[in-house]
Amino acid sequence: MQLLHSLCRVPAPAGNEAALTQFVLNYVHEHQASWEHRPEIVADDRFQDCILLVFGQPRTAIFAHLDSIGFTVRYGRQLVRIGGPQVEAGYRLVGQDSQGLVDCTLTVDNETGELGYAFHREIDRGTELTFYCDFRETVTTVQSCYLDNRLGVWNALRLCETLEHGIIAFSCWEEHGGGSVAYLAKFIYETYGVRQALISDITWVTEGVHAGQGCAISLRDSLIPRRAYVDRIRAIAAASGIAHQLEVEGSGGSDAKELQHAAAPWDWCFIGAPEDHVHTPNELVDKRDIESMLALYRVLMQEL
Known part of the structure; x- marks a missing residue:
């Protein structure tokens, strides 16, 4: 959890993500030699403080927002x-x-x-x-400010260790209206022909989604993804045997909202660990759900 602790300590409120962008870039440069496959790193003024890591011949893009409240x-x-x-x-x-x-x-x-x-x-x-970051770890949980979405970023960076084909997109502004995913999605679609996505973000513990029972596959929030795509993901998840839960909400959103409104036929699905004490300094996540999230993403990026 040292990487997660370090990510939570870097301030990156929406609109001022530069410090975390630099942290992620430094991490990639320092660790990519040990990864099974090296990505193309796309990070320049065209994309402001966003980062794209492009592996092999990508079919699916993962979006993980860098910013916080x-x-x-x-x-x-x-x-x-x-x-x-x-x-x-x-x-x-x-x-x-x-x-x-x-x-x-x-x-x-x-x-x-x-x-x-x-x-x-x-x-x-x-x-x-x-x-203020007060990172607390027990045998079964982690607790800190900004697990939303430093945990989604952690998940994406851990995926890089074994990822052969795919795109990791680190976005900005998600917590305060979005804006960056629109131009990232346009570039990804036009450059690589990719039009299916997973949203590496953190959801809520609710009366229907419980801590410790696996990451949540969201069937809907304030937006509704295409059912055929979500059904493919559910089938892969079921066959994998990895613990997961199904989430149905009528509110909330993520980077997916800009994919839903894009002028391209993007499919998307939100998959993330549930947390308690949302948007407080004391966000709490069960380690079993973190393990489930990473394991499921690894399978999905191979099979989608």
Whole structure:
């Protein structure tokens, strides 16, 4: 879990993913010699802070978003949400502005719900703040801020160790409206002819999806993937014997929303480990679901 711990510690709120982009690129350069197959690395100004790793003759693309939720300093001591973080007075927030490192406390007005911070000075407006990383590991679980979606990124990087054919797409802005997957999908489709995708992201523990019973294959959220494609995935998953669950939700979304709206015939399916305490500093995932997620992706990338 050392790689996951390191990923969770790198701040990358939506719109300011550069530090995590560089971390991932450094990791790829340092480790690709030990992988079974080396990818083409596509990372330049055309794709802003996104990264594509292209292996062999790809048939399927995996999308994993780099960014996280967080807060932007407004005026005075006000904060504005980045994405949809859960808020509770006393949460520890960290960042950096022109005056140095920031380590402050989230405040919530009891009457208005207005968000702010407690710190010994005013923080530069426009500064991004993220949850302080307190990574906790037990024999059966990991708990930290930003397992959504550092765990999806971890899954994608671990897949690179054995992947022969496929594309890994590390995207940006997913937590705050998206935008990057549109141009990534266009480039992938036009350059490689790939039009089927898996979304390496983290979902929720609910009354129907339980921790420790395997990763979730989502049949739908606020969007509905093409049933024929999802049925192919379900058949492969069933034949593999890998523990998994089926998820049905009426809300929520992911990088898939831009594939669904693309001007190309993209198929997609969200597959991810479920977590508890979503969008808090204390996101919690069962290790059995992490193992299931990686194992299922390995099989799917061979057979899809």
